[in-house]
Amino acid sequence: GQQVMQIPQYQHVQEGEDFTTYCNSSTTLSNIQWYKQRPGGHPVFLIQLVKSGEVKKQKRLTFQFGEAKKNSSLHITATQTTDVGTYFCAGGQAGTALIFGKGTTLSVSS
């Protein structure tokens, strides 16, 4: 069945450094969504990418969807302590439920 894999599993950075997490699907996706879960919290929707090669930005966050629609990345520029949490990608195919990756947990030290 469809699998969604994320790397790295954990990442620690110093405040101000950049951070990137990668998401890969075993099958072609119709869309990919990104969620953020703060420690002890619940997943919160960040963004959805639909088009091949799509790039979207939210302030310091840049999201990309691969040309083959099988991979995606989230890049955070100049991390802040407020960026701490686990970032999940979730892959979707038409008519099927989203499949969540295991997430990348980001820690930031000041």
Place this chain on the structure above:
Amino acid sequence: EAGVAQSPRYKIIEKRQSVAFWCNPISGHATLYWYQQILGQGPKLLIQFQNNGVVDDSQLPKDRFSAERLKGVDSTLKIQPAKLEDSAVYLCASSLEAPSGRETQYFGPGTRLLVL
């Protein structure tokens, strides 16, 4: 706008006991999901409803788990009997959109279950 409500927030039970979780989705959201999130993993879909009908329950362990959404609004998820491996956070989510694989989901705070 009120978010997705869940109760209880925490539950500790012994194995072989029964437990039930309740979820009230955002008003007007037709689609409701129950997820299981084991520590260190992403949410795993257990069951998905559209109004009061089941859309996908392929990953629900039906020998011990059951869920219902009788009036198409709030929902309950039950485990009977519980096993140690059921210890997890049970997340409820809802969406305004019909199930398509593209809908934005809004998650509740979750119920943390510990089975001893």
